[in-house]
Amino acid sequence: MSVPFSVLDLSPVVSGSTSAQALRNTLDLARHTEALGYHRYWLAEHHAMPGIASSATAVLIGQVAAATSRMRVGSGGVMLPNHAPMVVAEQFGTLEALHPGRIDLGLGRAPGTDQATARALRRSPDALSVDDFPEQVHELRAYFGAQSTVTPAAGNEPPVWLLGSSGYSARLSGLLGLPFAFAHHFSSENTLPALELYRESFRPSEALERPYAMIGVAVTAAETDERARELAAPQALSFLRLRQGLPGPLPSPEETAAHPYTPFERQAIESRLAGQVVGGPETVRAQLDALLGRTEADEVMVVTSVYEHADRLRSYDILAGLYGLGTERPAAEEPAASAF
Numbered sequence: 001m002s003v004p005f006s007v008l009d010l011s012p013v014v015s016g017s018t019s020a021q022a023l024r025n026t027l028d029l030a031r032h033t034e035a036l037g038y039h040r041y042w043l044a045e046h047h048a049m050p051g052i053a054s055s056a057t058a059v060l061i062g063q064v065a066a067a068t069s070r071m072r073v074g075s076g077g078v079m080l081p082n083h084a085p086m087v088v089a090e091q092f093g094t095l096e097a098l099h100p101g102r103i104d105l106g107l108g109r110a111p112g113t114d115q116a117t118a119r120a121l122r123r124s125p126d127a128l129s130v131d132d133f134p135e136q137v138h139e140l141r142a143y144f145g146a147q148s149t150v151t152p153a154a155g156n157e158p159p160v161w162l163l164g165s166s167g168y169s170a171r172l173s174g175l176l177g178l179p180f181a182f183a184h185h186f187s188s189e190n191t192l193p194a195l196e197l198y199r200e201s202f203r204p205s206e207a208l209e210r211p212y213a214m215i216g217v218a219v220t221a222a223e224t225d226e227r228a229r230e231l232a233a234p235q236a237l238s239f240l241r242l243r244q245g246l247p248g249p250l251p252s253p254e255e256t257a258a259h260p261y262t263p264f265e266r267q268a269i270e271s272r273l274a275g276q277v278v279g280g281p282e283t284v285r286a287q288l289d290a291l292l293g294r295t296e297a298d299e300v301m302v303v304t305s306v307y308e309h310a311d312r313l314r315s316y317d318i319l320a321g322l323y324g325l326g327t328e329r330p331a332a333e334e335p336a337a338s339a340f
Contacts, residue, residue, distance in 0.1 A: 003292065004039035005325055007316070008076050008185075008216055008303040010046065011053035011060070012235075014250040015307075019053040023060070025309045026053075030064045033316050034071040037325030041068070042076030042106060042301065048117045051238060051249045058091040065099040074104025076181065076216070076301070077163040080136045081109065082121045086150060089143035093153030103158040106181060107140075109133035109169060134172060137162075159207065159335040161214075166190055170198040177205025179335045184291075185218035185303055188275035195295055208335045214299040217291065218276040220306060221318040225279040231315075232278045233257075235305040236269045243268075252307055285322045 009029060013022045030041050041064055045057040054060055057075050065073040078088055088105075096103045137160075143150040144157030162173035162180055165187035173180035180198045184191045195213050202211040218235075222228035234256045241248060251259075261269070277287045292300070304315045320326060 002323075003297065004299045005037075005319065005323060006040040006042065006072075006214070006299060006301040007033050007038050008042050008044060008301045009054065010044045010303070010305065012250050012305045013051050013053050015248075015252050015255060017249070022053040023063075025312075026060065027063060027067045028309070029312065029316070030068050030071070030073075032313055033320075034068045036316060036320040038071060038316070038320070039299065040072035040074060040104060040301075042074050042104065044076050045079050045082070045108075047082070047121065049242075049247050051247060058088075058095065061103070062095055062098070065095065065102060070102075072102050072104055073099070074158070074161075075106045077106030077108040077161070079108045079110060080133060080140070085136050085140035086143055086153075089140055089150055089153035092158055093144065093150070093156040096156040096158045097152045100156075104161060105158045106161040106163050107137060108163045137172075137176070161335075164194065167194050167197045170194040171201045174198045174201030174211065175203055177203050177208050179208060179212040179214065181214040181216060181301065184215040184295075185276065186216070191215065191295060195297070212298050212335060213295070214301055215291075215295055215297045216301045216303060217288070219284065219288070219302045219304055219315065219319060220276065220278045221281065221284045221304075221315040221322075222311070223280060225283050228278045228280060228283075229273070231306045231311055232273060232276065233269075234307050236272045238305075239272055240265060240268055250305060250307060281318055281322055284319065288322075 009026055011022045011026045013019050033041065043054045043057050043060050043064065045055060046052040047055050057078060061073050061075060080088070092103060092105045141157065141160060142148065143153045146155060148154040160178055162169045162178050163183065164170055165183040170180055170182065182191055182194050198213060199211045220228050220232040222231055230253060234251045234253060237256050237259055238250050277284055279287065302319060304312050306312050306315065
């Protein structure tokens with residue numbers, strides 16, 4: 001099964017380390033995965049989270065693009081309610097001008113943080129609603145048009161993607177004729193309904209002639225199933241703490257093992273891991289092939305958050321070997337960049 005594989009990076013900050021080291025790890029992972037043959041590298045926007053260092057997403061995209069030479073680089077995604085659309089257009093117009101043909105602009109409609117932080121980002125209680133997301137997308141894309149006076153956005157529009165974990169963005173993406181990225185790693189139960197809605201709603205556009213769906217998948221690959229589960233356990237605990245209102249750095253394996261789990265917490269963690277691809281090479285290949293068969297996704301974007309950077313590199317190594325990413329393969333059909 002030959003589809004492009006890509007990378008989603010949250011620049012995880014691990015317990016006992018720093019955000020500076022997390023950002024250095026991001027640059028290292030980008031260079032490493034480009035050499036392995038991964039297609040694109042996206043950075044996620046989250047704010048006021050001690051375990052995520054990718055909050056200045058546009059800045060980090062520029063650094064990753066400068067540190068690589070072939071791989072596409074973009075946002076997975078910019079949370080549009082947090083920003084004035086004109087500022088986003090200026091940022092990504094600059095990135096596209098500096099790295100032509102290599103930048104993606106993925107857009108999300110959720111703030112990606114708490115309301116207090118969202119207000120601090122926008123400096124106003126206004127325009128924080130997700131309900132005006134379609135108008136924000138329209139405004140943003142207009143700044144890239146030939147008649148726009150917004151420099152350097154005018155004439156430098158990167159491909160625009162919509163991101164989602166439910167049916168709202170799936171339908172909107174289809175109606176606008178844009179590529180769609182679904183957060184399977186966050187909302188696995190909604191994956192198939194959202195993809196079906198996207199394909200049913202799709203209308204061809206100047207940007208895209210036919211639907212193009214990418215799924216974000218949490219993958220932890222190791223030499224054995226047992227080792228992979230050990231590596232995946234800290235991020236499951238981290239997600240549990242986030243749900244409990246206790247965000248923090250990614251815990252160490254020792255912290256994870258010592259945590260006094262309640263029966264409810266153990267159930268929550270097992271449920272979390274059930275939506276992921278975790279295992280040795282044979283298990284990972286079987287699970288991913290089955291997922292691709294169910295979803296018929298055009299591309300897979302892999303997010304791997306483990307405590308040791310070396311283990312994260314190794315996980316992407318294993319996956320690249322399983323799918324022959326370093327060998328000759330058909331080029332992915334890229335969405336066109338066009339004015340709205």
